[in-house]
Amino acid sequence: MTRLGRDAPIAMSNVILTGFMATGKSAVARALARQLAWTHFDCDTEITARAGRSIPEIFRSCGEAHFRALEHGVIAALVATPPRCPHCKTLLPLVVATGGGAIIDPENCALLRQIGAIVCLTARPDIIARRVGASARSRPMLTNSDTPLPERIAELLEQRHDAYARTDLAIDTSDLTIEQVVASIIAQLALERWDPCHPSA
Secondary structure (H helix, E strand, C coil): CCCCCCCCCCCEEEEEEECCCCHHHHHHHHHHHHHHCCEEHHHHHHHHHCCCCHHHHHHHHHHHHHHHHHHHHHHHHHCCCCECCCCCCCEEEEEEEECCCCCCCCCHHHHEEEEEEEEEEEHHHHHHHHHHHHHHCCCCCHHCCCCHHHHHHHHHHHHHHHHHHHEEEEEEEEEEEHHHHHHHHHHHCCCCCCCCCCCCC
């Protein structure tokens, strides 16, 4: 399923990837950034760098509310001070990977919408469960409940349905390769390749 919530094409705009865990956000973001020669930014990576501990450790020691506050801070800082070319100071186009719950916060959604198109990656619950596999033990949103994994995934997907539905574009990655997802995003958003400046010596 795909949809466009704003006028297309969108050229030289940032792309924000959101969606449930194991739908391919991080891998697709890296591949899309490489394909376009854009700057890659991973919110979860920035959170762990700032906190000096892993996301599961943040959840265990400080709780979800603290993690969400850190997540909001990272998003707000990115929007307020986006990266620029060190040579010509032009804003660098970004491919941003957010955590699966980031877009649930209306403030995060509003901030991210200011800087680009929000793309939701989706997948069928059985595909998500298979991709998560043994890593479910290290995913706080799955381990803080006694509900069996398939039911817990379905429960979270239902809780987040409305928030994910507000994004600009949705792509079901269940039966697609990373390369196919990247190609679909580029085609549907009509993205351009970034031509970096070449300062004289």
